[in-house]
Amino acid sequence: MRRKKEDSLETAARLLDVAREHFTEHGYAKASMEVIVAEAGVTRGALYHHYGNKQGLFETVVAAVQAEIGENVEREASRAEDPMEQLILGCRAFLEAAVAPAARRILLVDGPAVLGWEVWRRMDEENAMRHLEEQLGLLQEKGYFPGVSVPALTHFLSGALNESALWIAQQPGDSRALEDTMEVILHLLKLKTSYTTDSRR
Amino acid sequence: MRRKKEDSLETAARLLDVAREHFTEHGYAKASMEVIVAEAGVTRGALYHHYGNKQGLFETVVAAVQAEIGENVEREASRAEDPMEQLILGCRAFLEAAVAPAARRILLVDGPAVLGWEVWRRMDEENAMRHLEEQLGLLQEKGYFPGVSVPALTHFLSGALNESALWIAQQPGDSRALEDTMEVILHLLKLKTSYTTDSRR
DNA sequence: ACCATTTACATACATGGTGTATGTATGTTA
DNA sequence: TAACATACATACACCATGTATGTAAATGGT
Missing domain, CATH: 1.10.357.10 (Tetracycline Repressor, domain 2)
Structure with missing residues (x-):
């Protein structure tokens, strides 16, 4: 299990991409963090590590x-x-x-x-x-x-x-x-x- | 316990007023049904009876x-x-x-x-x-x-x-x-x- | 006036979803 | 190489909504 800097960035980017799709399709409220992390191939830990919370993730997507x-x-x-x-x-x-x-x-x-x-x-x-x-x-x-x-x-x-x-x-x-x-x-x-x-x- | 038609309408109206205040102050997401019904002096049952669900209540307020x-x-x-x-x-x-x-x-x-x-x-x-x-x-x-x-x-x-x-x-x-x-x-x-x-x- | 049905709620529970605390392995730095 | 930080995984606590069920009163037909 390698977790270098580049791996980390890629994880964050992949989460962002998946989140963007889900926010687009289902809207913020109905977009589930669990589904997002599953589709990105990680767990909730990764998401909260990189983006703090759901709103933080959303804000990054908005930007x-x-x-x-x-x-x-x-x-x-x-x-x-x-x-x-x-x-x-x-x-x-x-x-x-x-x-x-x-x-x-x-x-x-x-x-x-x-x-x-x-x-x-x-x-x-x-x-x-x-x-x-x-x-x-x-x-x-x-x-x-x-x-x-x-x-x-x-x-x-x-x-x-x-x-x-x-x-x-x-x-x-x-x-x-x-x-x-x-x-x-x-x-x-x-x-x-x-x-x-x-x-x- | 009297529950005439007028009582019912008054309950619905009171819920609407309280809901409007809470939606205004806290926004839809952070407005709690439980808090709303408590402030209106009824239980969740009354709210769901009159407005179906949270979105239904909100839609009525919007209108x-x-x-x-x-x-x-x-x-x-x-x-x-x-x-x-x-x-x-x-x-x-x-x-x-x-x-x-x-x-x-x-x-x-x-x-x-x-x-x-x-x-x-x-x-x-x-x-x-x-x-x-x-x-x-x-x-x-x-x-x-x-x-x-x-x-x-x-x-x-x-x-x-x-x-x-x-x-x-x-x-x-x-x-x-x-x-x-x-x-x-x-x-x-x-x-x-x-x-x-x-x-x- | 009486029965059936509907209304108007109350109560309890199932479910799902976020956030957080904790654990752990790896990378990084002094 | 020891200490620390990073990058997650896991498990759990905690609301919050929604729904199923119960119940008393009102209503409407006969």
Whole structure:
């Protein structure tokens, strides 16, 4: 029985992967630690050693999912030069990433309830939210949203995107829900001038 | 031991009140049925008789809170004649009502996680959401939001309002968070023409 | 008015799930 | 190589929900 550092890391990673699947499929409440450790091939001892308790495990999973989405958004947004176009691309990238089952259930639905809204909010702020607020501030300096509070706008937009992602994910696969939502964003943010990324209308 | 119909209704109502307090203060997961029934002066039998299980009890509480907020929004919105002004008043009324602890914790945070997003969404649709969508459709007929999908806009706005309420509630009491959010709404929905309800700027 | 049935609970128990205390073998460090 | 820390395994305590069962009162039909 060898238990080197790398073995330990692999155990932790495997537990994280299995936990992520179970939290996604069954939700936090119905996800069983015993089932998770069994599927990961270890016992409860390993799980509690690495993550302290169920909430600690969940929090780690949340951070991982958030980081994934954040990278996606950053990468897509950086493909443009114009700040407003960056924002639009970022919003689209977020919606595309957030409709994934893991993001929906873990991040958007269970996250706030399990961790508490404040903790969840702080975690989100350190990832996606912060970039969103910076981008909106930048845009305001360029003349957009004259006189409106950037923090208020940031939270407004963030909430809108979260709920929209949940709605889009629930629509039939061939629906244009994501495109429709992007149209809403374009209309509200830019007064419907150009920038429509698709050919409609 | 008298157990008439009215006694039964009163028992159910008392349980609902106590449950609402406990769900608000401790959240769904940490709210204990035993503590609730003890505080209501009955046993677990009464609770399970009236509400089936913990989730059933919670769902009833959610419906009650939703109904309260819905009434508030409807009443305030109906104070205006102009459809856009009705929308604005409705949004403000929602924000003012949704910052209450019970609304935040039960409706906005725990609701989707406990009931599942789809169930929660359907319940919300039968209350506030439906009116919002109707109002937005009406406005579109009047020339607002040309070409945008009303369902998409409805969900976008709904999510924005929910998150904004949570944000506002968390700000220091003397902050202008609610007013700032209203400014955001006015700016995005109406391109910042008039309708500012306060004297700023 | 009386019987059958339903209602409105109380009580007791089965079950499952988390957390924690303890044990133990291995790796690591001085 | 001795001491300590790490990485788990095992066993158990402890709630908390849910369910089965019991029971007294209310209700409804005849």
